[in-house]
Amino acid sequence: MKKPSGRWRIVEMEMWDQEAIDLVGPGFIEFAKNGTGRFGFVAVEGWMDCRRAERDGLPFVEFTWEGSDEGDQISGSGWAALAENGTLTGRLFIHLGDESGFRATPSTKGKKHNGA
Numbered sequence: 001m002k003k004p005s006g007r008w009r010i011v012e013m014e015m016w017d018q019e020a021i022d023l024v025g026p027g028f029i030e031f032a033k034n035g036t037g038r039f040g041f042v043a044v045e046g047w048m049d050c051r052r053a054e055r056d057g058l059p060f061v062e063f064t065w066e067g068s069d070e071g072d073q074i075s076g077s078g079w080a081a082l083a084e085n086g087t088l089t090g091r092l093f094i095h096l097g098d099e100s101g102f103r104a105t106p107s108t109k110g111k112k113h114n115g116a
Contacts, residue, residue, distance in 0.1 A: 008104035
């Protein structure tokens with residue numbers, strides 16, 4: 001199984017329904033080969049610094065991030081793990097704010113993924 005990379009479509013979050021996730025545009029999380037990444041959902045944008053590893057034998061990424069929410073500067077951390085079924089699950093933490101689990105599937109638009 002390969003490491004999570006490329007663009008993934010966020011299809012579920014604990015804190016927000018799909019309409020909210022896609023408020024500004026389709027919710028996504030994206031991993032670059034150089035250890036960076038980005039995500040967007042609701043009115044939140046984030047730029048990630050990623051560290052790749054394995055957890056329970058599956059590819060895993062931990063990250064810190066900086067970004068904005070409706071123009072306000074925010075930051076946080078998170079993680080994402082590639083499941084055997086090819087989906088990505090994880091959790092995003094907003095410093096001094098909300099946190100939410102998420103589930104993502106390979107994006108059919110934009111950059112290809114190689115996580116399945």
